[in-house]
Structures are given as structure tokens and as C-alpha cells.
Amino acid sequence: MKKIDILCVLYVFSTVAIYAQNSDTALLKDISYSIPNNFYIIDYAIGNFISKEETSIIIFCDAVKNKNASKTVQKTFLYEVHNEKPKLWGELKINCCYYNYEENMDSFYKSLKMEQDLSALGKPYRFGWVGDFNENGITELMFAQSAYSEEGVTLEFWEFHNGAFKITLPAQDDICFILDVNKKMHSMKLERSKYSAVIDNYETRISEIFWDSKKFQYSVQE
Numbered sequence: 001m002k003k004i005d006i007l008c009v010l011y012v013f014s015t016v017a018i019y020a021q022n023s024d025t026a027l028l029k030d031i032s033y034s035i036p037n038n039f040y041i042i043d044y045a046i047g048n049f050i051s052k053e054e055t056s057i058i059i060f061c062d063a064v065k066n067k068n069a070s071k072t073v074q075k076t077f078l079y080e081v082h083n084e085k086p087k088l089w090g091e092l093k094i095n096c097c098y099y100n101y102e103e104n105m106d107s108f109y110k111s112l113k114m115e116q117d118l119s120a121l122g123k124p125y126r127f128g129w130v131g132d133f134n135e136n137g138i139t140e141l142m143f144a145q146s147a148y149s150e151e152g153v154t155l156e157f158w159e160f161h162n163g164a165f166k167i168t169l170p171a172q173d174d175i176c177f178i179l180d181v182n183k184k185m186h187s188m189k190l191e192r193s194k195y196s197a198v199i200d201n202y203e204t205r206i207s208e209i210f211w212d213s214k215k216f217q218y219s220v221q222e
Contacts (some may be wrong), residue, residue: 031059031079031086040064042071045123045130046081047139050160055081056089058141060097060127073097073127092165094158097127097145105129105144109177120183128155134186134211140168144176153177155190161216169209169218179206186211188218 024046032041039061049056061075076094079086104124109116118124121142122131128144141158155178156171172192180189187210193202209218 027057027081027084027086031057031077034086034088035059035061035077036075038064039075040067042073043126045125045141047130048132048137049078049139049141050080050089052137057081057086058092094141094143094165096143096156112177114177116178116180118178118181120181121178133181133183134159134213135183136213143171157218159216166216168216175202 024044028041028044035041041059042062043060044057045060046055046057048054049058057079059077059079060073061077062071063074066072066074073094073096076092076096078089078092080089081087103111104126105128106118106124109118118129120131121129121133122140123129126145129142130139131142132139133142134140138160143156143158145153154171154174154176155169156167157169158165159168160166172194174192174194176193177191178188179191182188187208189206189208191204191206193204195201196203208221210221212219
């Protein structure tokens with residue numbers, strides 16, 4: 001391996017190790033050697049993303065050339081984990097996410113004086129939440145910082161289904177916050193705001209989404 005490649009791998013691993021749990025360190029070290037050397041890991045999530053029985057890990061990467069700028073996810077990879085060894089499943093074409101602050105979404109909500117309990121969503125990350133909110137055994141990706149929105153903070157949910165990842169809640173170009181969650185009913189109350197040139201201000205509406213297992217998506221009820 002070339003010297004420059006070795007230095008890049010060491011940089012990648014030392015950066016992500018700050019955020020890693022001790023039990024994940026060896027796994028992430030193996031993965032850091034396999035990602036393109038012009039990218040580095042800025043976050044990761046472990047769950048049952050493609051199988052109820054098998055563990056997998058999603059790796060979020062930014063370009064090394066941007067390491068001194070605000071972090072943005074440029075590449076997303078998914079690895080299957082067998083006998084504590086990672087195997088690349090493939091790259092996820094997820095257009096996400098902004099990383100403009102060094103805190104998870106629960107802390108971000110609290111910084112805005114929003115104290116609602118969102119623990120039912122799963123584990124909070126800087127990009128959103130990871131959990132099994134619809135309780136079907138497959139871990140969901142609940143992004144709260146989509147690149148689709150000029151405002152940055154909106155919602156877009158993904159889940160693996162029939163051999164591929166599917167968008168179960170498409171992003172909108174707005175500001176969206178979760179006001180309340182009901183895991184028993186698999187529903188969420190949302191506050192959506194979008195700028196209107198007509199009133200030169202933001203228009204806000206409250207809506208509710210609920211899980212529709214037949215359509216395999218979150219349906220909206222205004």
C-alpha cells in the first residue's frame with residue numbers, strides 16, 4: 001500500500017473512532033480500509049437494515065478535501081456483518097445530509113426549546129434517527145436534514161423492502177419538525193413551514209403521518 005493511502009486510512013479511522021463505541025472499533029477499522037481513499041467516515045449506524053436476523057452497518061462519508069468545511073454526506077455505503085467481519089453490500093444513493101452542528105437531533109430539538117419525547121423513534125444521530133418505529137423488524141432511516149430542502153431541516157424516511165431501499169416518506173422543500181409520536185399507532189404529528197412570497201413570511205400547517213403497511217409507506221393526513 002502506498003504511503004499516502006496508509007496516511008489516509010489512519011486519518012479516516014482516527015476521525016471516526018472518536019464517535020465509535022468500543023465494541024464497534026475493530027469493525028470500523030476494517031471498513032475504513034475498504035472505502036475510497038478520497039473519502040473519510042463522519043458517522044455510522046448499526047441495525048437490521050436489510051434482514052431481521054442479520055446485522056448490517058451504514059457508513060456516512062464526506063470528501064477528505066472538505067474536512068475543514070461543514071460536514072456533508074457525499075457517499076453512503078452499507079455493509080453486511082458476518083462473524084464480526086464486514087462485507088460491502090453496496091452504495092446507497094441517498095441525497096443526504098447536512099451536518100452543520102456537532103449534536104444529535106434530540107439535542108438540536110432541545111436547543112430550540114422543543115422538549116417533546118422522541119425516544120420512540122430510536123437512537124438519535126446528527127442526521128436524524130435510526131430505529132424500528134413501524135415495528136416490522138427492519139431498521140428505518142429517519143433523516144431530518146435532507147439536501148432536498150433549501151432550509152435543511154425536513155424529513156425523509158427510508159426502509160429496505162423487496163431487495164432495495166425505498167423512500168417511505170418523501171422529503172419536501174420545507175422546514176419540518178416532529179411534534180409528537182405514537183409508536184402504538186405508528187403515527188407522528190408534524191409541523192411543516194414554508195416561505196410564502198405572498199405574505200412575505202412562513203406559512204405553517206400541522207399534519208399527521210401514519211404507517212400504511214399495505215402501501216409500505218407513511219401516508220399523510222392533513
